[in-house]
Amino acid sequence: MRMTHQRFGREFWALWMATALSNLGDGLFKFALPLLAAKLTHSPALVASVSLALTLPWLLFALPVGVIVDRLDRKRIMVVVNLVRTAAVGVLAFAQQLDWLSVFVLGFLAFLVGTCETVSDTSSGALVPSVVNRDQLEQANARIYSVETIMNKFIGGPLGGYLLAIGLLLPALGSAVSFLAAAVALLLMRGHFSVERKQSASIWRDVSEGVRFLWTNQLLRTLAIMVAIMASCWSAFFSILVLYAVAPGPLGLQEYQYGLLLTSLAAGSVAGSLLVSPLQRLFGRGALLGLDIIGTFAMLFVPGVWANVWLVGAAMFLAGMGGTTWVVAVNSIRQRVVPNELLGRVYGAYRLISWGTLPIGAFLAGIVAELAGLHVVFLGGAILNLFLVFPLISVLREEKRQTEQSGRSVSSPNLVP
Template identity: 35%
Template sequence: MTTAESVGILRVPAWRGGFGRLWAAAVVSKFGDSLRTAAMPLLAVSLTRDPLLIAAVTACGFLPWLLFGLLGGAVADRVDQRRAMWAVDLVRGALMAAFAVAVALGHASIALLIVLAFALTTLQTLFDNAATSLLPSLVPAEALASANARLMTGQQVAGGFLAAPLVPALLLAGAAVPYAADAATYVLAALLVASLRVAAPERAARAAGSTLRVEIAEGLRFLWRDRAQRGLCVATTLTNVGVGALIATLVLHVTGWLGAGEGGYAAAITAYGAGSVLGGLLARRIAERTGRIRAVFVAGAVQAGALAVMGSVRELWVTTVALALFGLMGMVWNVNQATLMQERAPEGMLGRISAAFRTLAIGGAPLGALLGGAVAAAWGANTPALLAAGLFTVAVASLARQIN
């Protein structure tokens, strides 16, 4: 059953009717994930100084999307998404609990970190696609933009402002504590999702001879044939290359090129998080005035400008303002892209379309990280921001055809 409330001419999702529990599950889970992702690099560095091995842990956070992302979307369209989500979270909770025990007993290793990162992201390919497909059954179509904005904003607050500052205190209590806390959040999220009262989706009988491969191909074909979503996918992939380059070298940009030290880096990250939260609050209203595609176009254009300024002006305050604006418009992009996909996908195909989009788009991030490192080494720590600005400009230019 879907519910929404009217606010003027806008529609926002009601917290009752299941959305509130889904929101709480997403925020709790993001909180735990952020504890883990903040603590794990410190653990990796304590286990080895080999840059390749440390990088392998990060790489395994992307690789399963390239290997299994399409499969996860096809499975999400076949099963009861609610059950898939809570089952996946219980498995992830068990994995994290076992890892916390290994850390507490001194049995952690780089190999174990790599295996854990790969396993968690493999499970995430099913969970994320199922979650994308489940949301439209909890809120009406006219409230999807508000629902996506509230979900993403809540996750940003939980991950960026609540979890990260707690990690040093948790590590003082024991190296295993952040991972044990992450395990507990998975279990709590699973209970919240399991409590949702959502009828199992009614799906038409699959055609004789239909296989997962055939169904994956259907999702890819729909994404390619839908002009708006194809354009957004191409643009998002390009921007993710830029984001990967920026993230991989941001610490060098702030501490090296700007000479701002760790305090400056913390200020830059905080500014980005604050901008993202504000963007979540404004994303729906911007789209109401401009339309979804145009909102994404404007967001990308502003982000390109912010990156160009950031890579050209050697002042910390300029970088923090640019990152705040970059985060704000990034949330506007993400909310409206996700909402457009949910609005345009045919019934029973959202998981596959979401998987196709994510798999292609996420593939840009590791490529961008490699490019960012290469250009920073060759031409200076500010050049990845300029590279990202160029990629965003190309992405925005490709979107211009969608709004003309």
């Protein structure tokens, strides 16, 4: 089903509300996760392993999840996974209360919640074009991503810090309630959201169609590889940030102050969602992509050189802004270019390449930090991001070539091959 009027309708706002609630739950869970791990062990490798467990499902399940999203009703999928997340976080609260929590249990629950996130995000990304008009995609994606950021980091992080200060049980309980409320909000969406297409008997054939579409599209392929490098560095950064920021780490923050530090990233993301349209009009999409590279470099480089909370916060703000402009722009390209019946599979293939490096980044960060120190991880990631200038040049050349051929910008749905 597709909206025919210009204003966002009930289905979009129900999806928006579910996104807000589920990301509040995500924010509470992801904030508490490394802090709980740090309370259980002081080993950087073990703390990072919990983040690895949370992100590993993108590497393991991105492709089959894409097939599921293109075969089943996307709204119902999201309802089910939010209920599963409710149960998983409830088990975490139960384990905390009975003092059964260990790094192993924490890692298992993180893996389960991460698997649900893989399914939910893929379904949500495929749902957006079904509830808004084609010419509303940038605006819709900006609103979806901004509320994701606000609830996940701007509210979820600080709220998680305050709740954790009151009691270890509260962030988990708050997360469970948020996931349950998200499932209820999705039920407000009317109609069915499964794709009308001829079903293939072979799951492998379905998978290969999505992979082939992505890999033969030069622009999407290049962007996916660039994200893979940046995502591994972001994962490395956040998997050990708690050890760097919270006392006795170099920044010497208290837990609630750590939550406030994370809001600098969220504030940058909100600023990016508000500025993405005027920035694109003024400077073009290439500048938006370049902003993400600059922001990621700054976020990694600054803590590698200066243990100053204000400088680190400013760098995270810039990274948040760049990350948002990138996501909104690239999501809009993908939703325009990819046929609706392929969206789930192409999204899964894209995330396999781009986010499949998240567990690798967390794993390497833990090992390198254990052997050489936290600063080496930060500076190594900053240097790695400098090399992204070369594929960015390739993307800009491709954009220019397409513009010359069609006389339109790359935002046109017919422009990207």
